[in-house]
Amino acid sequence: MAAISDSEYTMSLPCMASHGRKEALLSLTIVWHSVLDRVGEQYFAPYGGEAIAVSRFAPLFVRPDGEQRPLGERCVARSPVLLQATDDGALKIVLPASSMRVQVDGVAVASETLIGPETLRTGALLRLGGGVLLCINQRTLLPTTNRIPLLVGVSESIELARRALCRAAGTDMQVLLRGETGTGKELAARAIHDLGRRAAEPFVAVNMAGLSDTLAAADLFGAAKGAYTGADSARHGYFGEAAGGTLFLDEIGDAPPEVQPMLLRVLENGEYHALGSSRQQVSRARLIAATDRELNSAKFNQPLLWRLEALVIRMPALRQRREDLGLLIVHFIRRWEAANGAAAALPIAFVGEMCAYDWPGNVRQLSNVVQRALLAASDTTPVLEELLGVPPAMPVVADAARRETPPRNRVKLGSISAQAVLRAMESAGWSVRAGALLLGVSRPSMYKLLEAHPQIRPATAFPPEELRVTLEGNGYDILRCASVLKTPGEALRRYALLHGLLVKERNKGAPG
Structure with missing residues (x-):
């Protein structure tokens, strides 16, 4: 990885330097912003103190040079999202009185939501509107000036x-x-x-x-x-x-x-x-x-x-550095732009997927996927599962769907019955992507069909206690629970993780 300049915000925050600090801090890191130079800026506050109001105008995020400024993004509401620590170590998210869309770890939230202590330690992704991703996590160490710019990150x-x-x-x-x-x-x-x-x-x-x-x-x-055959000279x-x-x-x-x-x-x-x-x-x-x-x-x-x-x-794994993912993605985009002489961009939904992934191949794998995504983005919307170079979660269904329903043979949504939608989702193992392929519709169209379906509900419609009982009764098998509850499996997995109801290791093979 080539070195990059401080203008790309790989430095930690010199104004926040501290030694021997032990009390818990709540850290907000800009993982994505419409202005890429903002990625990596941070805000810190004592954990357990007053509620933190996050809006278009507050709090002030700190740049490496010490300058402070708010998010300033038009997609972020003036009315704030409130972040308040609870007595048991969780973080309560109170939504604003606005129409701004809010997601936590890829799950849309419509009411007060809790982020568990374990999730806070690894980092939770808060998406505000259509243009900002923040990583929320606990830490005890404030950053100092980065003396090793080759090692990008502020985590x-x-x-x-x-x-x-x-x-x-x-x-x-x-x-x-x-x-x-x-x-x-x-x-x-x-x-x-x-x-x-x-x-x-x-x-x-x-x-x-x-x-x-x-x-x-x-x-x-x-x-x-002459020490061995072929040693014609000393070495x-x-x-x-x-x-x-x-x-x-x-x-x-x-x-x-x-x-x-x-x-x-x-x-x-x-x-x-x-x-x-x-x-x-x-x-x-x-x-x-x-x-x-x-x-x-x-x-x-x-x-x-x-x-x-x-x-x-x-050396830490990338899943232990979730707040660094945006900086690394920007670094790879900048490197791509320098090599190709053209501006490049990635959709925020795709960036959110990348930031939620655990990256078993770490920085090297992330670099490869970003390059593949930038290649694909000029023609189509990148799909993380395809760019990872691994078989999809439902390979037989997905491959069969591709053979039976080529993408060009799209059908009108009004011609698809509710029974056909339910049958497709059951056949696809409650994978939205595979279900869309079976029906011959795009993923956005598939989401519209699911929203309008009288029997299929979003994962967030289930109270956590009901979900806990369903998980326990089905051996924590997400595929089985998705079928029982009639809800898309990947969203159900994220919702269960968000509420601390599912250990990631139990969830191998969840649908995409």
């Missing part, structure tokens, strides 16, 4: 990671970076190097998974001429190339067993031998390793692990 988790990386940069200790794939471990390693005293020396990155078992020792430690190896700089060993868990004792020796006393040479060499390189899996097993040299773990820094 507490990325702030903690950046602070740890800055501390590591002030030492020569070995560092083990842990984190899922796509969380920016190589960027973190480069940040440690660039901020440390070795910044003028080489930074050498090696993917250990790409080393062959037979030549791994030569690749790492070098080889004398330095990665330790030699790194010299007095930094050697980054990515995917350290894939290090061939033959070289693990050699790595341990280098870490213990700095000594190593090139393959086929009796001359002892001494490494002055600093070692930083990274892994996306646990190494506490007999398959990995445990003394080596203990040496690597002099400092351990965990």
Whole structure:
């Protein structure tokens, strides 16, 4: 990921710097705005204090340069949405006396709504009107100036990671970076190097998974001429190339067993031998390793692990950084615009879907999907499920629907009976998208048919207690509950999560 300037608001807020703060704060982060330069601005207030009024004119969100300004978006009502902490740690949302549409985590709300404590910790998405998305979450740490602009974000988790990386940069200790794939471990390693005293020396990155078992020792430690077939001249190896700089060993868990004792020796006393040479060499390189899996097993040299773990820094997953998603999306849009020489945009509904997704591939996956979406947006409305490159939740139904009803064969809504709509939704497993394909109508048209149907109700029409009883009686199977209640499954899933009635892990296979 290339560095981006502070004009794109990747800095944290210098005016809000604080040390050792422990009381809970309520944070509002602009995740999307019609003016993309506003994305990433934040507002903080003590959690549990007075109700916060969110309207077109209040509160004042802080920019990285310290300037404060309200949302100022015409789609946001003058009459405020009130956010009030409850005694049990939840957040009550009181709607304004206006016609402004309000959604929480993609679910339209028409009355007073509660956001549970667990949802607040991960971040809830509040959509106001048709142009603003806010991430609401609890945190205890106020941001400081970002010294690592390569690591974009204003969330507490990325702030903690950046602070740890800055501390590591002030030492020569070995560092083990842990984190899922796509969380920016190589960027973190480069940040440690660039901020440390070795910044003028080489930074050498090696993917250990790409080393062959037979030549791994030569690749790492070098080889004398004639040490193996094809060695027509001496080679330095990665330790030699790194010299007095930094050697980054990515995917350290894939290090061939033959070289693990050699790595341990280098870490213990700095000594190593090139393959086929009796001359002892001494490494002055600093070692930083990274892994996306646990190494506490007999398959990995445990003394080596203990040496690597002099400092351990965990890079947060994207689902732990929900308030950073807008900034990252804007960054990828800006990068696209620079590469293609043209302005680009994404619809807010699609951005909302992206911000609600958990991103198992993290930043790398998000980057790929944004690029695919920008390609698709010129011709059609992007569909997240398709752009993720994974099969839809109802693959058989969806594929059959595509074959039986091509998109160009749209039918008039007045010709579709209520019985046909109900039959299509049952066949589609209560997936709106698959049901629309079966009927040969667009998704917006399908929503109109559902709203007009006498038997199908929106998820928000069910009191939380009734939904809880239905979930318990059906083994927390969303597909079954959707069929029982006759309501679209994905909206039901979001509504259940919003009220803390459904653990995400129980919901594998929910319809889209």
